[in-house]
Amino acid sequence: MKKVLHISTECYPAAKAGGMGDVVGALPIYLKDQDIKASVIIPKYKTNWIRSQIFETLQFGTFQMGDQTIKYGIQKLLKKKLPFHLYVVDIPGLFDRESIYLAEDGHGYKDEAERFIGFQRAVLSWLCHDSPTFDILHCHDHMTGLIPFFVKHCAAYSPLKKKPVCFTIHNGQYRGVFPWSQRKLLPGFDERFNGLLDWDGQINSLATAIKSAWRVNTVSPNYMQELMNQPDTLRQLYQSESKKCSGIINGIDNDLWDPSTDSYLETHLDGDNWKEFKSESKSKLCREFGLSSSKALIGYIGRMAPQKGADILTSATIDTKKQELEYNLFVLGSGDKDIEHSMKVLEDQYGDEVRVIIAYDEKLARRIYAASDFLAMPSRFEPCGLNQMYAMRYGSIPIVSHVGGLVDTVPDIKDDGNGIVFDVDDPNGCADAFYRAMNLYSDQKKFKKLRDKVTEEDFSWDKSAKKYKKLYKAVLKETK
Numbered sequence: 001m002k003k004v005l006h007i008s009t010e011c012y013p014a015a016k017a018g019g020m021g022d023v024v025g026a027l028p029i030y031l032k033d034q035d036i037k038a039s040v041i042i043p044k045y046k047t048n049w050i051r052s053q054i055f056e057t058l059q060f061g062t063f064q065m066g067d068q069t070i071k072y073g074i075q076k077l078l079k080k081k082l083p084f085h086l087y088v089v090d091i092p093g094l095f096d097r098e099s100i101y102l103a104e105d106g107h108g109y110k111d112e113a114e115r116f117i118g119f120q121r122a123v124l125s126w127l128c129h130d131s132p133t134f135d136i137l138h139c140h141d142h143m144t145g146l147i148p149f150f151v152k153h154c155a156a157y158s159p160l161k162k163k164p165v166c167f168t169i170h171n172g173q174y175r176g177v178f179p180w181s182q183r184k185l186l187p188g189f190d191e192r193f194n195g196l197l198d199w200d201g202q203i204n205s206l207a208t209a210i211k212s213a214w215r216v217n218t219v220s221p222n223y224m225q226e227l228m229n230q231p232d233t234l235r236q237l238y239q240s241e242s243k244k245c246s247g248i249i250n251g252i253d254n255d256l257w258d259p260s261t262d263s264y265l266e267t268h269l270d271g272d273n274w275k276e277f278k279s280e281s282k283s284k285l286c287r288e289f290g291l292s293s294s295k296a297l298i299g300y301i302g303r304m305a306p307q308k309g310a311d312i313l314t315s316a317t318i319d320t321k322k323q324e325l326e327y328n329l330f331v332l333g334s335g336d337k338d339i340e341h342s343m344k345v346l347e348d349q350y351g352d353e354v355r356v357i358i359a360y361d362e363k364l365a366r367r368i369y370a371a372s373d374f375l376a377m378p379s380r381f382e383p384c385g386l387n388q389m390y391a392m393r394y395g396s397i398p399i400v401s402h403v404g405g406l407v408d409t410v411p412d413i414k415d416d417g418n419g420i421v422f423d424v425d426d427p428n429g430c431a432d433a434f435y436r437a438m439n440l441y442s443d444q445k446k447f448k449k450l451r452d453k454v455t456e457e458d459f460s461w462d463k464s465a466k467k468y469k470k471l472y473k474a475v476l477k478e479t480k
Helices: 019-034 112-128 147-153 155-160 180-185 191-197 205-212 221-229 235-240 274-289 310-322 337-349 362-371 387-393 404-409 427-442 444-455 461-479
Strands: 002-007 036-043 055-065 068-077 086-090 136-140 165-169 202-204 215-218 245-247 297-301 328-333 354-358 374-377 397-401 420-422
Touching: 002 019, 002 112, 002 461, 019 036, 019 136, 019 461, 036 112, 036 461, 055 086, 055 112, 068 112, 086 112, 112 147, 112 155, 112 180, 136 147, 136 461, 147 155, 147 165, 147 191, 147 205, 165 205, 165 461, 180 202, 191 205, 202 205, 205 235, 215 221, 215 461, 221 235, 221 245, 221 404, 274 297, 274 328, 274 362, 274 444, 297 362, 310 328, 310 337, 310 427, 328 362, 337 354, 362 387, 374 387, 374 427, 387 397, 387 404, 387 444, 397 404, 397 427, 397 444, 420 427, 427 444
Parallel strands: 002 036, 002 136, 036 086, 136 165, 165 215, 215 245, 297 328, 297 374, 328 354, 374 397, 397 420
Antiparallel strands: 055 068, 068 086
Protein backbone atom coordinates (compact mmCIF):
# COMPACT_ATOMS: atom_id res chain seq x y z
CA MET A 1 0.00 0.00 0.00
CA LYS A 2 1.51 3.31 -1.12
CA LYS A 3 1.55 6.15 1.39
CA VAL A 4 0.66 9.76 0.52
CA LEU A 5 0.90 12.83 2.74
CA HIS A 6 -1.50 15.65 1.90
CA ILE A 7 0.01 18.98 2.93
CA SER A 8 -2.64 21.65 3.21
CA THR A 9 -3.80 24.67 5.21
CA GLU A 10 -7.35 23.26 5.41
CA CYS A 11 -8.96 19.93 6.18
CA TYR A 12 -12.59 19.35 7.11
CA PRO A 13 -13.68 19.11 9.90
CA ALA A 14 -10.56 20.49 11.60
CA ALA A 15 -10.26 23.72 9.62
CA LYS A 16 -12.22 24.80 6.57
CA ALA A 17 -12.55 28.11 4.72
CA GLY A 18 -13.70 26.79 1.35
CA GLY A 19 -13.86 23.86 -1.03
CA MET A 20 -10.24 22.88 -0.49
CA GLY A 21 -11.09 21.89 3.08
CA ASP A 22 -13.81 19.56 1.82
CA VAL A 23 -11.47 17.98 -0.72
CA VAL A 24 -8.59 17.37 1.70
CA GLY A 25 -11.02 15.97 4.26
CA ALA A 26 -12.67 13.54 1.81
CA LEU A 27 -10.10 12.40 -0.76
CA PRO A 28 -7.92 10.47 1.77
CA ILE A 29 -10.98 8.42 2.77
CA TYR A 30 -11.66 7.29 -0.78
CA LEU A 31 -8.01 6.70 -1.64
CA LYS A 32 -8.02 3.85 0.87
CA ASP A 33 -10.24 1.84 -1.49
CA GLN A 34 -7.57 2.38 -4.15
CA ASP A 35 -4.94 0.73 -1.93
CA ILE A 36 -3.43 4.10 -0.99
CA LYS A 37 -2.94 5.09 2.63
CA ALA A 38 -3.31 8.86 2.86
CA SER A 39 -2.50 11.12 5.80
CA VAL A 40 -2.99 14.87 6.20
CA ILE A 41 -0.92 17.60 7.87
CA ILE A 42 -2.22 21.13 8.51
CA PRO A 43 -1.34 24.05 10.80
CA LYS A 44 -2.66 23.92 14.35
CA TYR A 45 -5.21 26.72 14.49
CA LYS A 46 -7.50 27.62 17.38
CA THR A 47 -10.64 26.41 15.63
CA ASN A 48 -13.34 24.96 17.87
CA TRP A 49 -12.79 21.48 16.44
CA ILE A 50 -9.03 21.48 17.00
CA ARG A 51 -9.37 22.87 20.50
CA SER A 52 -11.75 20.05 21.41
CA GLN A 53 -9.30 17.29 20.40
CA ILE A 54 -6.36 15.61 22.11
CA PHE A 55 -3.02 15.57 20.30
CA GLU A 56 0.21 13.71 20.98
CA THR A 57 3.46 15.57 20.35
CA LEU A 58 5.79 13.62 18.05
CA GLN A 59 8.60 16.10 17.56
CA PHE A 60 9.89 19.47 18.69
CA GLY A 61 12.23 21.40 16.42
CA THR A 62 13.61 24.78 15.45
CA PHE A 63 14.85 26.50 12.33
CA GLN A 64 16.11 29.96 11.51
CA MET A 65 13.73 32.11 9.45
CA GLY A 66 15.22 35.52 8.81
CA ASP A 67 16.28 36.96 12.16
CA GLN A 68 13.89 34.72 14.09
CA THR A 69 14.34 31.26 15.55
CA ILE A 70 11.10 29.43 14.85
CA LYS A 71 10.05 26.79 17.35
CA TYR A 72 7.59 24.20 16.13
CA GLY A 73 5.94 21.02 17.28
CA ILE A 74 4.51 18.18 15.19
CA GLN A 75 1.46 16.62 16.79
CA LYS A 76 -0.83 13.74 15.89
CA LEU A 77 -4.53 13.41 16.60
CA LEU A 78 -4.75 10.77 19.32
CA LYS A 79 -8.28 9.43 19.24
CA LYS A 80 -9.55 7.92 16.02
CA LYS A 81 -11.93 10.77 15.22
CA LEU A 82 -11.09 10.63 11.50
CA PRO A 83 -10.62 7.69 9.10
CA PHE A 84 -7.07 8.85 8.31
CA HIS A 85 -4.07 10.10 10.30
CA LEU A 86 -4.20 13.83 10.95
CA TYR A 87 -1.03 15.70 11.94
CA VAL A 88 -0.81 19.36 12.93
CA VAL A 89 2.09 21.81 12.97
CA ASP A 90 2.08 23.90 16.13
CA ILE A 91 3.95 27.19 15.66
CA PRO A 92 3.05 29.54 18.52
CA GLY A 93 2.41 33.08 17.31
CA LEU A 94 1.85 32.15 13.67
CA PHE A 95 -1.14 29.81 13.63
CA ASP A 96 -2.75 29.76 17.06
CA ARG A 97 -5.50 32.07 15.80
CA GLU A 98 -9.22 31.46 15.49
CA SER A 99 -9.37 32.49 11.83
CA ILE A 100 -7.51 30.56 9.16
CA TYR A 101 -6.67 33.41 6.79
CA LEU A 102 -8.41 36.66 7.77
CA ALA A 103 -7.66 39.21 10.47
CA GLU A 104 -10.41 41.03 12.36
CA ASP A 105 -10.56 43.74 9.67
CA GLY A 106 -11.60 41.12 7.11
CA HIS A 107 -8.30 41.27 5.22
CA GLY A 108 -5.52 38.71 5.07
CA TYR A 109 -3.00 38.58 7.90
CA LYS A 110 -0.05 40.94 7.38
CA ASP A 111 2.42 38.13 8.17
CA GLU A 112 1.08 35.77 5.51
CA ALA A 113 4.54 35.06 4.06
CA GLU A 114 5.97 34.16 7.48
CA ARG A 115 3.00 31.93 8.27
CA PHE A 116 2.98 29.86 5.10
CA ILE A 117 6.76 29.65 4.67
CA GLY A 118 7.10 28.66 8.32
CA PHE A 119 4.48 25.95 7.92
CA GLN A 120 6.16 24.48 4.86
CA ARG A 121 9.61 24.51 6.43
CA ALA A 122 8.35 22.85 9.61
CA VAL A 123 6.67 20.06 7.62
CA LEU A 124 9.83 19.36 5.62
CA SER A 125 12.04 19.46 8.72
CA TRP A 126 9.82 16.80 10.28
CA LEU A 127 9.87 14.69 7.12
CA CYS A 128 13.66 14.77 7.08
CA HIS A 129 13.98 13.42 10.61
CA ASP A 130 11.44 11.58 12.73
CA SER A 131 8.38 11.29 10.51
CA PRO A 132 6.74 8.16 9.06
CA THR A 133 7.83 7.35 5.53
CA PHE A 134 5.67 8.63 2.68
CA ASP A 135 5.97 7.68 -1.00
CA ILE A 136 4.44 10.90 -2.34
CA LEU A 137 3.89 14.42 -1.02
CA HIS A 138 0.67 16.01 -2.26
CA CYS A 139 0.53 19.79 -1.84
CA HIS A 140 -2.55 21.98 -2.11
CA ASP A 141 -2.66 25.58 -3.40
CA HIS A 142 -0.08 28.33 -3.15
CA MET A 143 0.19 28.07 0.66
CA THR A 144 2.26 24.91 0.08
CA GLY A 145 3.59 25.87 -3.35
CA LEU A 146 7.23 26.31 -2.35
CA ILE A 147 7.59 22.72 -1.14
CA PRO A 148 8.36 21.24 -4.60
CA PHE A 149 11.23 23.76 -4.93
CA PHE A 150 12.49 23.28 -1.37
CA VAL A 151 12.60 19.50 -1.81
CA LYS A 152 14.63 19.72 -5.00
CA HIS A 153 16.99 22.59 -4.30
CA CYS A 154 17.46 23.25 -0.56
CA ALA A 155 20.34 21.48 1.17
CA ALA A 156 18.43 21.37 4.47
CA TYR A 157 15.97 18.95 2.89
CA SER A 158 18.37 16.87 0.80
CA PRO A 159 17.01 13.55 2.20
CA LEU A 160 13.79 14.35 0.30
CA LYS A 161 15.49 15.33 -2.96
CA LYS A 162 13.99 12.46 -4.97
CA LYS A 163 10.62 12.48 -3.21
CA PRO A 164 7.90 13.10 -5.85
CA VAL A 165 5.62 16.05 -5.15
CA CYS A 166 2.18 16.50 -6.72
CA PHE A 167 0.46 19.88 -6.62
CA THR A 168 -3.27 20.61 -6.84
CA ILE A 169 -4.60 24.05 -7.75
CA HIS A 170 -7.94 24.73 -6.09
CA ASN A 171 -7.96 28.45 -6.90
CA GLY A 172 -5.43 29.87 -9.33
CA GLN A 173 -6.36 33.48 -8.54
CA TYR A 174 -4.45 33.33 -5.25
CA ARG A 175 -0.72 32.99 -5.84
CA GLY A 176 1.27 33.64 -2.68
CA VAL A 177 3.31 36.52 -4.09
CA PHE A 178 5.84 38.39 -1.98
CA PRO A 179 8.86 40.62 -2.73
CA TRP A 180 12.43 39.42 -3.05
CA SER A 181 13.22 41.42 0.08
CA GLN A 182 11.64 38.50 1.97
CA ARG A 183 14.11 36.04 0.47
CA LYS A 184 15.61 35.85 3.98
CA LEU A 185 12.59 33.81 5.09
CA LEU A 186 13.56 30.95 2.78
CA PRO A 187 16.04 28.17 3.55
CA GLY A 188 19.43 28.28 1.86
CA PHE A 189 19.76 27.30 -1.82
CA ASP A 190 22.00 27.95 -4.80
CA GLU A 191 21.04 31.30 -6.31
CA ARG A 192 21.34 29.81 -9.79
CA PHE A 193 17.81 28.54 -9.14
CA ASN A 194 16.32 31.96 -8.40
CA GLY A 195 14.45 31.81 -11.71
CA LEU A 196 12.29 28.94 -10.47
CA LEU A 197 10.97 31.18 -7.70
CA ASP A 198 10.55 34.32 -9.76
CA TRP A 199 7.61 35.53 -11.80
CA ASP A 200 7.14 39.16 -12.82
CA GLY A 201 10.00 40.21 -10.57
CA GLN A 202 8.61 38.73 -7.36
CA ILE A 203 8.63 35.39 -5.56
CA ASN A 204 5.48 33.67 -6.74
CA SER A 205 4.53 30.52 -4.82
CA LEU A 206 1.99 29.29 -7.36
CA ALA A 207 4.34 29.79 -10.31
CA THR A 208 7.13 28.05 -8.36
CA ALA A 209 4.91 25.01 -7.81
CA ILE A 210 3.93 24.83 -11.47
CA LYS A 211 7.61 24.90 -12.46
CA SER A 212 8.92 22.55 -9.78
CA ALA A 213 6.23 19.94 -9.02
CA TRP A 214 6.29 16.51 -10.63
CA ARG A 215 2.61 16.79 -11.57
CA VAL A 216 0.12 19.68 -11.46
CA ASN A 217 -3.64 19.34 -11.57
CA THR A 218 -6.65 21.58 -11.23
CA VAL A 219 -9.94 20.52 -9.67
CA SER A 220 -11.69 20.22 -13.03
CA PRO A 221 -10.50 19.62 -16.62
CA ASN A 222 -12.18 22.74 -17.99
CA TYR A 223 -10.58 24.95 -15.34
CA MET A 224 -7.14 23.82 -16.48
CA GLN A 225 -8.05 24.78 -20.04
CA GLU A 226 -9.24 28.18 -18.82
CA LEU A 227 -5.93 28.79 -17.03
CA MET A 228 -4.01 27.87 -20.16
CA ASN A 229 -6.00 30.35 -22.24
CA GLN A 230 -6.59 33.17 -19.77
CA PRO A 231 -5.36 36.69 -20.63
CA ASP A 232 -2.91 36.59 -17.74
CA THR A 233 0.84 36.63 -17.23
CA LEU A 234 0.77 32.98 -16.05
CA ARG A 235 -0.78 31.79 -19.32
CA GLN A 236 2.64 31.26 -20.86
CA LEU A 237 3.78 29.21 -17.87
CA TYR A 238 0.75 26.92 -17.93
CA GLN A 239 1.26 26.34 -21.64
CA SER A 240 4.98 25.64 -21.31
CA GLU A 241 4.34 23.10 -18.51
CA SER A 242 1.24 21.60 -20.16
CA LYS A 243 2.68 18.08 -20.44
CA LYS A 244 2.57 17.61 -16.68
CA CYS A 245 -0.75 19.43 -16.20
CA SER A 246 -4.22 17.89 -16.06
CA GLY A 247 -7.63 18.37 -14.51
CA ILE A 248 -9.38 16.00 -12.10
CA ILE A 249 -12.91 16.89 -11.11
CA ASN A 250 -13.62 17.03 -7.40
CA GLY A 251 -16.09 14.61 -5.87
CA ILE A 252 -18.48 14.68 -2.95
CA ASP A 253 -18.78 12.35 0.01
CA ASN A 254 -22.01 10.49 -0.65
CA ASP A 255 -22.16 9.30 2.95
CA LEU A 256 -22.06 12.85 4.32
CA TRP A 257 -24.40 14.13 1.62
CA ASP A 258 -27.23 11.62 1.69
CA PRO A 259 -30.85 12.86 1.75
CA SER A 260 -32.00 9.57 3.25
CA THR A 261 -29.80 9.88 6.37
CA ASP A 262 -28.76 13.57 6.60
CA SER A 263 -28.90 14.46 10.30
CA TYR A 264 -29.49 18.13 9.43
CA LEU A 265 -32.85 17.30 7.83
CA GLU A 266 -36.19 16.73 9.54
CA THR A 267 -37.63 15.03 6.44
CA HIS A 268 -35.68 12.21 4.80
CA LEU A 269 -35.84 10.53 1.44
CA ASP A 270 -37.63 7.19 1.69
CA GLY A 271 -36.43 4.88 -1.07
CA ASP A 272 -37.03 6.61 -4.40
CA ASN A 273 -39.99 8.67 -3.23
CA TRP A 274 -38.53 11.99 -4.38
CA LYS A 275 -41.95 13.63 -4.84
CA GLU A 276 -42.84 13.30 -1.17
CA PHE A 277 -39.35 14.19 0.06
CA LYS A 278 -39.15 17.37 -2.01
CA SER A 279 -42.74 18.39 -1.31
CA GLU A 280 -42.46 18.02 2.47
CA SER A 281 -39.02 19.68 2.62
CA LYS A 282 -40.27 22.62 0.57
CA SER A 283 -43.49 23.01 2.55
CA LYS A 284 -41.67 23.10 5.90
CA LEU A 285 -39.04 25.60 4.74
CA CYS A 286 -41.56 27.90 3.06
CA ARG A 287 -43.96 27.79 5.99
CA GLU A 288 -41.17 28.66 8.43
CA PHE A 289 -39.91 31.60 6.35
CA GLY A 290 -43.22 32.95 5.08
CA LEU A 291 -43.11 31.86 1.44
CA SER A 292 -45.76 30.12 -0.64
CA SER A 293 -44.90 26.48 -1.32
CA SER A 294 -47.11 26.47 -4.41
CA LYS A 295 -44.46 28.35 -6.41
CA ALA A 296 -41.18 27.06 -7.78
CA LEU A 297 -38.30 27.66 -5.37
CA ILE A 298 -34.85 28.79 -6.58
CA GLY A 299 -32.09 28.55 -4.00
CA TYR A 300 -28.72 30.30 -3.79
CA ILE A 301 -26.13 29.17 -1.25
CA GLY A 302 -22.70 30.73 -1.12
CA ARG A 303 -20.52 33.75 -0.65
CA MET A 304 -21.98 37.09 -1.62
CA ALA A 305 -19.09 38.03 -3.85
CA PRO A 306 -18.58 39.06 -7.49
CA GLN A 307 -16.71 35.76 -8.08
CA LYS A 308 -19.88 33.85 -7.24
CA GLY A 309 -22.05 36.18 -9.35
CA ALA A 310 -24.24 37.19 -6.42
CA ASP A 311 -24.73 40.61 -8.04
CA ILE A 312 -25.79 38.89 -11.27
CA LEU A 313 -28.40 36.98 -9.28
CA THR A 314 -29.73 40.26 -7.86
CA SER A 315 -29.97 41.82 -11.33
CA ALA A 316 -31.69 38.78 -12.83
CA THR A 317 -34.18 38.66 -9.97
CA ILE A 318 -35.12 42.33 -10.36
CA ASP A 319 -35.49 41.89 -14.12
CA THR A 320 -37.72 38.83 -13.90
CA LYS A 321 -39.81 40.15 -11.00
CA LYS A 322 -40.52 43.35 -12.96
CA GLN A 323 -41.90 41.07 -15.66
CA GLU A 324 -43.98 39.33 -12.95
CA LEU A 325 -42.35 35.94 -13.36
CA GLU A 326 -43.68 33.82 -10.52
CA TYR A 327 -41.18 31.94 -8.33
CA ASN A 328 -39.65 32.18 -4.87
CA LEU A 329 -35.98 32.91 -4.25
CA PHE A 330 -34.19 31.80 -1.08
CA VAL A 331 -30.69 33.23 -0.56
CA LEU A 332 -28.25 32.09 2.13
CA GLY A 333 -24.75 33.52 2.44
CA SER A 334 -22.55 36.40 3.48
CA GLY A 335 -19.61 38.38 2.18
CA ASP A 336 -19.40 41.66 0.29
CA LYS A 337 -21.33 44.26 2.33
CA ASP A 338 -22.62 46.09 -0.75
CA ILE A 339 -24.01 42.87 -2.20
CA GLU A 340 -25.49 41.92 1.16
CA HIS A 341 -27.24 45.28 1.23
CA SER A 342 -28.54 44.83 -2.34
CA MET A 343 -29.91 41.43 -1.38
CA LYS A 344 -31.74 42.82 1.64
CA VAL A 345 -33.20 45.63 -0.51
CA LEU A 346 -34.39 42.90 -2.87
CA GLU A 347 -36.09 41.14 0.02
CA ASP A 348 -37.71 44.41 1.15
CA GLN A 349 -39.04 44.99 -2.35
CA TYR A 350 -40.31 41.46 -3.03
CA GLY A 351 -40.84 40.18 0.50
CA ASP A 352 -43.59 37.71 -0.42
CA GLU A 353 -41.30 35.92 -2.88
CA VAL A 354 -37.73 36.57 -1.74
CA ARG A 355 -36.06 35.51 1.48
CA VAL A 356 -32.47 36.51 2.28
CA ILE A 357 -30.53 35.14 5.26
CA ILE A 358 -27.11 36.74 5.84
CA ALA A 359 -25.25 33.95 7.60
CA TYR A 360 -23.20 30.79 7.33
CA ASP A 361 -25.61 28.07 8.44
CA GLU A 362 -24.86 24.46 7.50
CA LYS A 363 -28.22 23.13 8.67
CA LEU A 364 -30.19 25.73 6.74
CA ALA A 365 -28.05 25.11 3.67
CA ARG A 366 -28.94 21.41 3.72
CA ARG A 367 -32.62 22.30 4.09
CA ILE A 368 -32.42 24.63 1.08
CA TYR A 369 -30.84 21.90 -1.05
CA ALA A 370 -33.65 19.55 -0.01
CA ALA A 371 -36.44 22.08 -0.54
CA SER A 372 -35.35 23.86 -3.72
CA ASP A 373 -36.58 22.98 -7.17
CA PHE A 374 -33.58 24.77 -8.70
CA LEU A 375 -30.21 25.97 -7.41
CA ALA A 376 -28.65 29.07 -9.00
CA MET A 377 -24.88 29.36 -9.47
CA PRO A 378 -24.24 32.47 -11.63
CA SER A 379 -20.48 32.29 -11.01
CA ARG A 380 -17.96 34.35 -12.93
CA PHE A 381 -15.23 32.01 -11.73
CA GLU A 382 -15.61 28.44 -10.46
CA PRO A 383 -12.59 26.09 -10.50
CA CYS A 384 -14.81 23.11 -9.75
CA GLY A 385 -17.92 23.92 -7.77
CA LEU A 386 -19.47 21.53 -5.30
CA ASN A 387 -22.86 23.14 -4.76
CA GLN A 388 -24.18 21.92 -8.11
CA MET A 389 -23.24 18.36 -7.10
CA TYR A 390 -24.87 18.72 -3.69
CA ALA A 391 -27.97 20.17 -5.37
CA MET A 392 -28.39 17.23 -7.72
CA ARG A 393 -27.77 14.78 -4.88
CA TYR A 394 -30.77 16.39 -3.14
CA GLY A 395 -32.99 16.57 -6.23
CA SER A 396 -32.49 20.23 -7.19
CA ILE A 397 -31.82 21.18 -10.81
CA PRO A 398 -28.81 23.49 -11.29
CA ILE A 399 -29.00 26.83 -13.11
CA VAL A 400 -25.35 27.69 -13.83
CA SER A 401 -23.02 29.89 -15.81
CA HIS A 402 -20.78 28.32 -18.45
CA VAL A 403 -17.49 28.45 -16.56
CA GLY A 404 -14.87 26.25 -14.87
CA GLY A 405 -16.01 22.96 -13.39
CA LEU A 406 -19.65 23.87 -14.03
CA VAL A 407 -18.94 23.14 -17.69
CA ASP A 408 -17.72 19.65 -16.80
CA THR A 409 -20.63 18.79 -14.52
CA VAL A 410 -23.72 20.59 -15.88
CA PRO A 411 -24.40 20.25 -19.63
CA ASP A 412 -27.50 22.15 -20.75
CA ILE A 413 -30.82 20.32 -21.07
CA LYS A 414 -31.00 21.30 -24.73
CA ASP A 415 -27.95 19.05 -25.20
CA ASP A 416 -29.63 16.27 -23.20
CA GLY A 417 -27.84 17.52 -20.09
CA ASN A 418 -28.84 17.92 -16.47
CA GLY A 419 -29.26 21.68 -15.96
CA ILE A 420 -29.89 25.12 -17.41
CA VAL A 421 -26.79 26.96 -18.59
CA PHE A 422 -26.17 30.60 -19.55
CA ASP A 423 -23.12 32.61 -20.61
CA VAL A 424 -20.71 33.72 -17.91
CA ASP A 425 -21.04 37.29 -16.58
CA ASP A 426 -24.41 37.79 -18.30
CA PRO A 427 -27.28 39.09 -16.12
CA ASN A 428 -29.68 39.00 -19.08
CA GLY A 429 -28.66 35.41 -19.74
CA CYS A 430 -29.29 34.56 -16.09
CA ALA A 431 -32.75 36.13 -16.30
CA ASP A 432 -33.45 34.14 -19.44
CA ALA A 433 -32.34 30.99 -17.60
CA PHE A 434 -34.94 31.74 -14.92
CA TYR A 435 -37.62 31.94 -17.63
CA ARG A 436 -36.45 28.60 -19.03
CA ALA A 437 -36.57 27.11 -15.54
CA MET A 438 -40.13 28.28 -14.97
CA ASN A 439 -41.23 26.96 -18.36
CA LEU A 440 -39.77 23.60 -17.40
CA TYR A 441 -41.46 23.73 -14.00
CA SER A 442 -44.83 24.44 -15.61
CA ASP A 443 -44.56 21.08 -17.40
CA GLN A 444 -44.43 18.84 -14.34
CA LYS A 445 -43.97 15.68 -16.39
CA LYS A 446 -40.76 17.00 -18.00
CA PHE A 447 -39.63 18.58 -14.73
CA LYS A 448 -39.95 15.35 -12.75
CA LYS A 449 -38.21 13.41 -15.51
CA LEU A 450 -35.24 15.78 -15.30
CA ARG A 451 -35.26 15.65 -11.50
CA ASP A 452 -35.10 11.86 -11.65
CA LYS A 453 -32.17 12.17 -14.05
CA VAL A 454 -30.10 14.51 -11.87
CA THR A 455 -30.60 12.34 -8.78
CA GLU A 456 -29.00 9.44 -10.65
CA GLU A 457 -25.81 11.39 -11.39
CA ASP A 458 -22.74 9.97 -9.63
CA PHE A 459 -20.34 12.62 -8.36
CA SER A 460 -18.86 10.50 -5.59
CA TRP A 461 -15.15 10.58 -4.82
CA ASP A 462 -14.77 7.01 -6.10
CA LYS A 463 -14.24 8.13 -9.71
CA SER A 464 -11.85 10.94 -8.81
CA ALA A 465 -9.86 8.76 -6.41
CA LYS A 466 -9.17 6.35 -9.25
CA LYS A 467 -7.78 9.22 -11.32
CA TYR A 468 -5.54 10.36 -8.48
CA LYS A 469 -4.28 6.79 -8.13
CA LYS A 470 -3.41 6.83 -11.82
CA LEU A 471 -1.57 10.15 -11.37
CA TYR A 472 0.39 8.81 -8.38
CA LYS A 473 1.27 5.64 -10.28
CA ALA A 474 2.67 7.65 -13.19
CA VAL A 475 4.78 9.81 -10.87
CA LEU A 476 6.20 6.83 -8.99
CA LYS A 477 7.05 5.13 -12.24
CA GLU A 478 9.13 8.16 -13.29
CA THR A 479 11.13 8.15 -10.05
CA LYS A 480 12.25 4.53 -10.30
